[in-house]
Amino acid sequence: MCFKNLPIEFDENGKAYLREGVRNPYEYETRSLADRENQIRDLLARNGHIKPVDFDPVTRVAGALAFHTVVDLKERRVLETNSMATLFRGYEVILKGRDPRDAAFISSRACGVCGGVHSTTSALTLEMAFPVVPPPLGITVRNLLLALEFWYDNPLHLFLLAGPDYSQAIVQTTNPEIWERASKTEAPHASVHGYRTIGNIMTDLNPLTGALYLEGLQMTRVAREAYVAIGAKYPHPETVIPGGMSTTVTITTFNEIYARLRQLFDYCKKTAFIWDDLCDFFYDVNPEYKKVGSRPANLIDSGIWDDPFAYDASYANCNEWGEKRWATPGVIVDGQQVTTKLQALNIGVEEFIEHSYYEPWDTAQPRFRTDPAGNPISPYHMWNKETKPQPGGQSWREKYSWATSPRWDRRAMEAECSARLWNIAAGGVMPHKRFLEPTGTSLKMHVPESTLPAMDMEWKIPEVWNAFERNRGRAYHLVLTTLVALDNWLIGMDLLKQGKDKVHTAFETPRKGTQIGAGFWGAGRGYLTHHATIDNGALSNYQILTPSTWNASPRDPWGNPGPYEEAVLNTPILEDFSSSETYKGVDILRTIRSFDPCMPCTTHIHVDGTDWVVSREVNTCACGIED
Amino acid sequence: MKRVFIGGVGYTNLRDLSVGPVIVPELQQLDWPAGVEIDDLSQGGPIAAIHRFREAQPYDRLVLFGAVERDRQPGQIYCYRWDGCLPDSVEIQTRVTEAVTGVISLDNLLIVGGYFGIWPADAVVVEVEPQDEDWGPEFSETIRAALPSLIKAVRWAALEPTNRLLTNPCILWEPQ
Numbered sequence: 051m052c053f054k055n056l057p058i059e060f061d062e063n064g065k066a067y068l069r070e071g072v073r074n075p076y077e078y079e080t081r082s083l084a085d086r087e088n089q090i091r092d093l094l095a096r097n098g099h100i101k102p103v104d105f106d107p108v109t110r111v112a113g114a115l116a117f118h119t120v121v122d123l124k125e126r127r128v129l130e131t132n133s134m135a136t137l138f139r140g141y142e143v144i145l146k147g148r149d150p151r152d153a154a155f156i157s158s159r160a161c162g163v164c165g166g167v168h169s170t171t172s173a174l175t176l177e178m179a180f181p182v183v184p185p186p187l188g189i190t191v192r193n194l195l196l197a198l199e200f201w202y203d204n205p206l207h208l209f210l211l212a213g214p215d216y217s218q219a220i221v222q223t224t225n226p227e228i229w230e231r232a233s234k235t236e237a238p239h240a241s242v243h244g245y246r247t248i249g250n251i252m253t254d255l256n257p258l259t260g261a262l263y264l265e266g267l268q269m270t271r272v273a274r275e276a277y278v279a280i281g282a283k284y285p286h287p288e289t290v291i292p293g294g295m296s297t298t299v300t301i302t303t304f305n306e307i308y309a310r311l312r313q314l315f316d317y318c319k320k321t322a323f324i325w326d327d328l329c330d331f332f333y334d335v336n337p338e339y340k341k342v343g344s345r346p347a348n349l350i351d352s353g354i355w356d357d358p359f360a361y362d363a364s365y366a367n368c369n370e371w372g373e374k375r376w377a378t379p380g381v382i383v384d385g386q387q388v389t390t391k392l393q394a395l396n397i398g399v400e401e402f403i404e405h406s407y408y409e410p411w412d413t414a415q416p417r418f419r420t421d422p423a424g425n426p427i428s429p430y431h432m433w434n435k436e437t438k439p440q441p442g443g444q445s446w447r448e449k450y451s452w453a454t455s456p457r458w459d460r461r462a463m464e465a466e467c468s469a470r471l472w473n474i475a476a477g478g479v480m481p482h483k484r485f486l487e488p489t490g491t492s493l494k495m496h497v498p499e500s501t502l503p504a505m506d507m508e509w510k511i512p513e514v515w516n517a518f519e520r521n522r523g524r525a526y527h528l529v530l531t532t533l534v535a536l537d538n539w540l541i542g543m544d545l546l547k548q549g550k551d552k553v554h555t556a557f558e559t560p561r562k563g564t565q566i567g568a569g570f571w572g573a574g575r576g577y578l579t580h581h582a583t584i585d586n587g588a589l590s591n592y593q594i595l596t597p598s599t600w601n602a603s604p605r606d607p608w609g610n611p612g613p614y615e616e617a618v619l620n621t622p623i624l625e626d627f628s629s630s631e632t633y634k635g636v637d638i639l640r641t642i643r644s645f646d647p648c649m650p651c652t653t654h655i656h657v658d659g660t661d662w663v664v665s666r667e668v669n670t671c672a673c674g675i676e677d
Numbered sequence: 678m679k680r681v682f683i684g685g686v687g688y689t690n691l692r693d694l695s696v697g698p699v700i701v702p703e704l705q706q707l708d709w710p711a712g713v714e715i716d717d718l719s720q721g722g723p724i725a726a727i728h729r730f731r732e733a734q735p736y737d738r739l740v741l742f743g744a745v746e747r748d749r750q751p752g753q754i755y756c757y758r759w760d761g762c763l764p765d766s767v768e769i770q771t772r773v774t775e776a777v778t779g780v781i782s783l784d785n786l787l788i789v790g791g792y793f794g795i796w797p798a799d800a801v802v803v804e805v806e807p808q809d810e811d812w813g814p815e816f817s818e819t820i821r822a823a824l825p826s827l828i829k830a831v832r833w834a835a836l837e838p839t840n841r842l843l844t845n846p847c848i849l850w851e852p853q
Contacts, residue, residue, distance in 0.1 A: 111778075144812075162722075162781075163777075163778055210774065214770070257766070258770055267773075267777070271724070285779060
């Protein structure tokens, strides 16, 4: 039984039902945050060494995120945290009333980095609702496109956004003794990445000038070149539509992609070993670094990359086709996988708004009490949720974020690309084993030769879950992504050789009645779902739940912190500083950035009449906070 | 032959803020001297521009144009020669972060491109102050009225001798 908090059980056929005798199964009591806030205020008033430290905006993240902390600089502890998504995202509102076929193109604009994942999730949502099933090559090409998209996303994070936190420029300032030691410590994987010492790696992570930083910029081009061969345009592809793809692919297209893909074989080997060496070095220097960004390993992932011969777009069969994906859907609770079934994952999700700038919707009379398979769903589930923005002032005890608080089984779950590695490794159900080998405790990945020889690489389920493991996991996710792309490239070539070159299935948009659909997919940072309701041919409700909404969530109705908040609360302050004026907060920033925050997916549009200010743009990853 | 690159900058479907990419096709229809290239520099952002300019033959002049919000009278058209001054490295890093995470901004493009040394010394900017920044495909009345003058201004900025272009922003046109 995978649910501990929601009163949901399963019969012998795996169908969920609400436990008998529970009168209001989804009812809950809200816990006030007032006592906690008063306690913190009192501590601040009585202790000079306890300081509020605000990161506003958090830099080197995509979009607008502000983070409030109260820090005890004497005890080197974080006492309080609040994660604030400072802008409202209005895509749900924009999509309401529209032709469903607009959804892929409009929702794509939710992000200027990962627009394609929204297009695809939207396409999947409508494929379920219409219904329509793409032909195998359409699915294969979509997989390939969406593997290549992460080739823009992950290097960007590792070397341009998070990487500088581990650069010589930062480490020499915040922890000079670590820099001293790094410059003398030999890098274990020098033969692969070419850096003799850890110090050499750190020097090349320097922002703007470091070779790894500049190479990261260059690799975005390789990824984009391969991507546009199928998607026509980056970051908002024009060719992802319900029923498959609207592009013609030939052997020439595949050859153009392979010329780029081959460059990634070496880069992913090098990247994974650079982050292995960095993480292990920090643990070795000071085991306290294992606590930086730590929180229980509670992770959720909706799976990604469909089996072209198993995916049928139906909700009825999603448990089966979900488990045949390259990335197994699943939920990890306290490090243990509790399900790999998409239906169990879906029915356990609820979104709460007690501390978010939204009005409640009607939960007494939810439109849907079950999913299409007859499993119970909550009034707080996305198929029942409505987006009703309610701008207001900031209050730590009331409302302070435009992000909602999604919970699975009423727990704060983390969305992470590492959750893909974890679910594949622990689940063992993933059938695509040409290059991948789940062992139960690890994922072995066999990377072909390029300039570097072929290598067997292994990501191991970590003993602790923290900022360093998030980054290491993201580096290994690049290896996974490369191999998924290669596997799909080979399948696509086979299909083309057999003359099976159809990439799209025609469909009729329903004009009458009600249809619902869900898209279970993933972004560069993990979990992504869209849920749609269509009434008489128009979208009557559309809900987007992104990875950064999970991660940036404010406290839930029970006062439990969201993942950023919890991870920062658990972070020890290991930085060297002589006074509060010289304190930089690098450990906190490493923690927040390790989640690869992407706030444009989480929020958008400006907030008139509040303390919180203005977005720069509405339709892409472009939100800055300006005062 | 003087090589000139004219680049429109802006988001699509953001009303007045989309003026850069939207009038690129109109500019391309005009008769130009040999050596003038016109394109939308919004797609892919500054990093794509860096890759493009590093591979191209050097240009003698760059003209960037688009709508930029600076609290001026809506519809006013400004022109200035970029002095090449760059902010500090922390600010440049922030701009690179914005560039790679999807921000499309004329200022960002200038700064990031400037830092990576892709612009010619002779770089000119033509800006129009937007009025309507909502989302959608149409311009405000004010910007619609300014379009012919904006096209003339871009052409002027591309072909005028260098000594006629000032580093201080000057108003080339304003609504009546």
